[in-house]
Amino acid sequence: MEQALRRLSRIKMFVLDMDGTIYLGEHLFPFMPRFLETVEKTGREFCFFTNNSSKNREAYLDKLSRMGIHIPAEKMLIASAVIIEWLKENRPGESCFVVGTPLLCADFEAAGIPQNDQDPDFVVLGFDTTLTYEKLTKACHFIRRGRPYYGVNPDLNCPVEEGFIPDCGSMAALIRTSTGVPCEFFGKPSPHTLEYMLRETGCKPEELAVVGDRLYTDIAVAAGSEVTSILVLSGETTKEMLKESDVKPDLVLRDLDELSGLLEKSEPHSRDSL
Ligand SMILES: [Mg+2]
CATH class of the missing domain: 3.40.50.1000 (HAD superfamily/HAD-like)
Incomplete structure (x- = not known):
């Protein structure tokens, strides 16, 4: 003690x-x-x-405020901001294919990172609650062609009222099984x-x-x-x-x-x- x-x-x-x-x-x-x-x-x-990279900073500020916790935006840190800052510094001007929710894609857009679903320089995987087979196929295809890929957060599951739902780390495990390539995680x-x-x-x-x-x-x-x-x-x-x-x-x-x-x-x- x-x-x-x-x-x-x-x-x-x-x-x-x-x-x-x-x-x-x-x-x-x-x-x-x-x-x-x-x-x-x-x-x-x-x-x-x-x-949690399925939502963004504003969504969390709203949620906290509904619960009576009112804080300035700079007190709300989120994994997607960590990877966005790193990409801006380390892969400036390069384009990415984002496997993510519309909120995550909007954050990339707001940060000025060009998105490209035809021939991207790298792939980013988030906690995509809007995941489709088409997005998975494209991501695996780009990764097999040697494009680097990054995961926003390594969590395997996300807690919900009914139990758990698969998170970014589980989706990354699927891509790894298919391509044999591990991703570098942020968060x-x-x-x-x-x-x-x-x-x-x-x-x-x-x-x-x-x-x-x-x-x-x-x-x-x-x-x-x-x-x-x-x-x-x-x-x-x-x-x-x-x-x-x-x-x-x-x-x-x-x-x-x-x-x-x-x-x-x-x-x-x-x-x-x-
Ligand atoms: Mg927790």
Whole structure:
């Protein structure tokens, strides 16, 4: 406990996962207003990061606002922004075939990345809830011709009210089986995302904590860095899954309500000490 409090005392920014961490589906966890208040009251900040590439930043800002959480756009981080920024810097002017929802395609368009379904320079795979056999066929065809391909997020499943639906990582597994080519993923846990979080928040690694309910994305993103990882057991991970996993969080908590309690006990964060 004391070690946890010491670790928390240096945290300036919490990067919060969404589903399973702050809400389940459409239901905000009842302790969230108190948690966000406690973060601010103790001189810290928070922002959100989602790997879900079927929607965009505006859709998430709307959803949060319907739940009574009103935040400026820069506090809503999303995996699709990580890959878009990387592409603009590393593959400028090149065209892509996007296997994604209309919202993801619109984000690529707004970023000025040309889309091409005849002879693209590379292929991008998102969590495409509008996936068709035609899109899969085209993507596999371009990849077989040697075009590089990138996945927005590696999640295998996305939680929904009725259980789970296949996410980007599962679609990438299908393409890999067909073509024999693995894709490079962005989003959590890629190093691209860790760099993006640090850049967007302006924090040093030791000042940042990532919080989430999924071991191989939310927690693994901090591996090998000074960033603190906090697993909450309010979503998909059970104690048994944690025991069997190679990914080990720095802190394991029941939920964000437990973190509120710890923050109230730990030394208030002082900006002057940084
Ligand atoms: Mg989650």
